[in-house]
Amino acid sequence: MKQVSFGQIFSLYLGLFAFGSLVFPKLTALLVILLLVLVVTGYVRKEISWKLSRPALFMMLLYLAYLVGVCFAHELSNGLKYAEYKLSLLLIPLLLSVKLKSGLKFQYPVIGMMAGTLVLAGVGIMSACNCYERSHWFMFCFSSSYISPVHHPSYFSGFLLFATCCAWYGFRQKWKGFSLATVIPYSLFALVFYFFCLSLAAMLFLGIILTAWVVYRIYKRFGKWVALSVTLLGPFILFLVLSKLPGIKDDVKVSKEGFSEYVSNPQAFLKKRLDDESIPGNQKRLVMWTVTTELILEHPFGVGTGNVDEYLFGRLNKYGFHQLVADDLNPHNQYLQTALEIGIVGLLLLFGLIGSCIYSAIKHRNLLLLIAISGLAFNMLFESMLQRQSGVVFYSFWIPVLMILIADTQRKQVDGKTA
Template sequence: MLINDKHIVRVYEAELILLAFAIPIYRKVVPYIIAVIVLTWLLEADFSTKAMRIANCRHRRNTLFFSVIYLLYGLGLLYTNNIGNGFFDMEVKMSLFIFPVLMATIREEVLSKTIARKVLWSFVFGVLASILISYGQAIYQYYQKETLAVFYYSSLSPLIHPSYLAMYVCFAIAIVLYFMSRGFVVGRIRQTLSVLLIIFFQLFVIMLSSKAGILGLAITIALFSGYLFFGERRLGKGLLVSGMLIGSFVFLFMVFPVSAERFDETRVALEQADINSEEMANSSGERIMIWWYSFEITNDNFLAGVGTGDVKDNLMDKYREKQMLSALGLELNAHNQYLQTSLALGILGLIVLMLNLVLPAIYGIEQRHYLYVIFLILIAFNFLVESMLETQAGVVFYAFFNAYLFSLKKDPASLEAGSHK
């Protein structure tokens, strides 16, 4: 062992806390933090002990299943034509392999509930810092441009795509609500601040005007309400908290009609235009067209897909064929991870991706690990509207928290002392 045994747990703890804090703030620093974590793992050495942890623990072996999708993408290189794109794709998705292996082999002390709570709160504070930075730059832009448009959508989130930042905020809301419900926010002042923080987070999601983000917020509220009613069986508390969440959500949504207008645009596009119409191509219905044409490519390559590196080329050819000049110019992906994976790897890749969501969710319900279940449902929803595993903002968030929350086994808000078996 190249690092002192007394300090290794603290080193891992600091690195995980820093990573959780950095994910919603500044994506360029995230790869360096991951590299430091991997370096720590290598310098720790003791690989025989790490191998024994996997051999002696079924739960740790199950954690490794999350890396299978990455290995399939590796196999997809064997029949891809654009090998350059393929290797770049593997580089972007490397977190899908790193974090399952790391969490499957890391020492038990690092997976303690005490550290887990610090990591989760660090993410919440990272989200808060990101929001404050976003508002700060928006205020600066307002004095430069004198337009309220700087407080909405991509203008409000110049560093991270609004859909991804909204997803981070929704998960942060779930964390705060969950810890409040489990009694880890003690004292009237802290509870009041937590409630104000949740409302502040809701306000930001609505001002981002991301349709996926607003729907994700509604899903988060519904899931947590369901948890209070059915998970904890607290009818009175469930009605009170649900009423507060729904009331503040509806109020903010009405106060900021710009967000509602984006939903109206989509509704009109779907009602008045067909898949081949010019109106559809020039509206928010463009995403529907992309899904349709992605499905056409998938049907032609049902079994094995087009290969890891050829998805982009096939989509660009389809956009060119269908005269989707905007999508072609922006080089848009499928905007749906299920379709994106099917395009690359075929039906097997889609099945593995689905199993990565369904099996852990079943496990989480059985273990009453409800925060993990909420996380998985948020991910499953966002997979419908974004190709999350094609960007660092999506893949690191999913790969890290998925492997980490699963590897904990015990709910981080529980009081039981449990170990992996």
């Protein structure tokens, strides 16, 4: 009987972690504890060794910056609560800073993630059907938070896109079960749910990815000048397509009109919306970004971990945006959120995380890491992606796993050359 290697056991557990953290987010703490036990076992048996990557280091330093920010919390319990939310930024990269002696079976965590998205889709369909039985309004019930009740739609769309890219990676690697007969149906399923999440930022990012792929194919076939022309036309075509899509076109129109009005006269834009209880979501973002930026300029070293709501709501109330306070909104931009909470140091660490991932992805030609970090960086412009457990756990898990994959691929290449 063939003995199962520690690398296989470790990879299988990563698959369980990928599945469990998506479907049962409240069990993440238990999953991390079991990962700790497995890692310690691997060290004792000398099956794994320590290998700290730059992205993992930046994630851990970012968490330490939040921990330092707790010292400036006006209410210690509130600061500690926020530090607990972000603990995965420290623990998961630390535990996954490893080099496997017997190699990583990357297909296992990919299968776990794909299975998790399918289960989440099933939960979303049941949620949407229950809503439809009550209201009989299809587009309302089969979209946004109803179709994605476990995770925020912006997060779920990101999970779907990354899972689809991993599925095609498995096809190219000729993994068992990753044939066109399975990858294409999964991709179509993901695309449908991606659309029904109704995240404009996600749609824009998908458009950018598809445009980049088309430009690359055109460059390889027709040369740089044709590719350059398509690149220049790409944003216009993308905007035109989005402005015609049902469920998205109204969002695009409102965003365009609001942005134009804001650019022409920011103060008039804000004043006009003081008593408006039905401000569209994207225009709320403009208000939140403006107020947050003002506070950052006043507090360049941050207001302290857990103090953002106090300062932000205080300024909103001062201006008369009482409805936005009642809506309990955050800045809806992770860069601004981080800068306001832990200052310019935290923002530089966040940029360091993004930059180190992009550097590793380009250096080692790992498209999956490039897509993962690009999606995170882009969506952080419109959502505070690291303020929810959904985002913190997903990216603090997958970035280190991809770094393990890169190291494992390098090792196999070296072994192949020396063989």
